[in-house]
Amino acid sequence: MVGSLAAFVSARSASGIVGLASVAACLAVSVATGWTAPLLVVAAAAPCLSAAVASRMGRSAPAYFISGTGFGILAAASAGSSPLGLLPLLLVLLAAEPADALLSNHRRGFLAASVGSMLAFAAVISAALPTDAAASWAAPILILQVAVQAAVSAKLRSQGATVRRPERSSPIEDTVPIAAIGDLVTWHDAFGDVLRASAASGRLLGAAPRALAGGGLLARVHVSDRPIYLKSLSDAANGVEPVRVEFRVHRDRSDEPDQGHASRTSGAVVWVEMRAHPLRRPGHDQAGAAVLAVTRDVSDQRRHAEELETARLEAERANEIKGRFLATVSHELRTPLNAIIGFSELLSADHPFLLTEERRKEYAHIIRGSGHHLLEIVNTLLDMSKIETGNFNFEPEPFGLRELAASTCDLIQLKADEAGVRIERRLDSGLPEIVADRRACRQILINLISNAVKFTPRGGLVTVSLGMADEEVVIGVADTGIGIPETDLPRLGDPFFQSGDVHRRSHEGTGLGLSVVRGLVGLHRGRMSIESGSGAGTTVTVSLPLEAGDDVLPAKPAVVHTLTRLPVRQPERMSA
Known part of the structure; x- marks a missing residue:
């Protein structure tokens, strides 16, 4: 390469620009027939292309091949429209690019330029040579390009003659x-x-x-x-x-x-x-x-900076979770506490004869339900804390998941009947025993089925399925409920996150149900996916390995893979 990569790029860029300008002038005053015009454009643009390749790749051999190919095309096109006496000059010009590589002491460039120019020359010669008026411009364009390239190269070579690597120190x-x-x-x-x-x-x-x-x-x-x-x-x-x-x-x-x-x-x-x-x-x-x-x-510094950025994002996320925690838990605690305080004051009034025995039992039942709701919130928070800190008591044992799923459906059946929601069971009877934590699997099923019943309107259907796929047990809970908006899908499973407007929601909950499920599935090294859409129902799929060993801790919450469901799919599911 002449002087350096920059010198090569400069010389070829100047040659290509001059060549393209000459072709434009040629086509403006001469008539081109057949493939003469595209042939001249490609040949004149070859030096520019070679400069781009050299600049991008930092290698000159491919660039020499491209530039030599352009000179070969122009030389062959000139041979068809020039007198025979001009043939020796064309052959000399054809060797211009290999000679430049030799002067630059670039052996690979010499071979690449020689092969490119000869192949292009032979290919055009073997085809029908152009003889129209535009083809007669090929020789002047070639001479002009070689002259410009040689002039730029000579100037850069003279400038770079004093920048050779010295033998002695300065x-x-x-x-x-x-x-x-x-x-x-x-x-x-x-x-x-x-x-x-x-x-x-x-x-x-x-x-x-x-x-x-x-x-x-x-x-x-x-x-x-x-x-x-x-x-x-x-x-x-x-x-x-x-x-x-x-x-x-x-x-x-x-x-x-x-x-x-x-x-x-x-x-x-x-x-x-x-x-x-x-x-x-x-x-x-x-x-x-x-x-x-x-x-x-600076690899260590960049790695440290990335770790600091990750820590900053985690801190912001923790702060956001704390804010959601305060907003959500305060709302969930205030409602049952108000009920407990209010009805307790009625029961302890100075005139107990004003309350009938039936009304007293009703108030006591409300107080008992509110207390259980508070206990459920506290237990959920404790489970989430244990999972995040790695203190969850994980005890894998062999058991039948089908029987556990059936008993869980029985447990939630009364709540579903009160809500007017039908639970359909599709539990494979040939499932082998699974080695997992029984309490964790029970909690997974309870959270998923309860959520499905909660967000399914009266007359809807919740389908609980259990099967095998790729040596894994697959738990599926599908509903025909209100679904989840597409914008909320990526945040499903985040602690305290609740889809929709929190202040206008008509369902109670802390937003920890799916988050607990993520953590428990992660303890088993399982996978979790959610398919939903606004007004199109929701399907949650959990895949668990047949055997979860004792070495799974510590584990991270499972990654939730989401898929948007179009509303038009809902009638198809309802009719199935």
């Missing part, structure tokens, strides 16, 4: 203890190529300093970060202030020990910070170096 190495600096120090020319690198390259990148020379460091920069890397060097070379940038680099795979550094595994991607300083003072550059860059590993 005064900066005598004044700065480079070997004592743990960070990688590199000198770059005006085009961003590395002229020299310190010995710290082995610790940071697993590569010898000479391996980074030229475009060696660029080749190790992550492909997505190469633009910011090149821009930072360009800004430093053309500015007066240091430039700081963070990007990713690939470590070389080697057999050298990594000294236990977590981010220095062979072949790993390492986050680094580079500070590029412009060199302007005499005696402080290295044989034409324009930029001095100091690069250090």
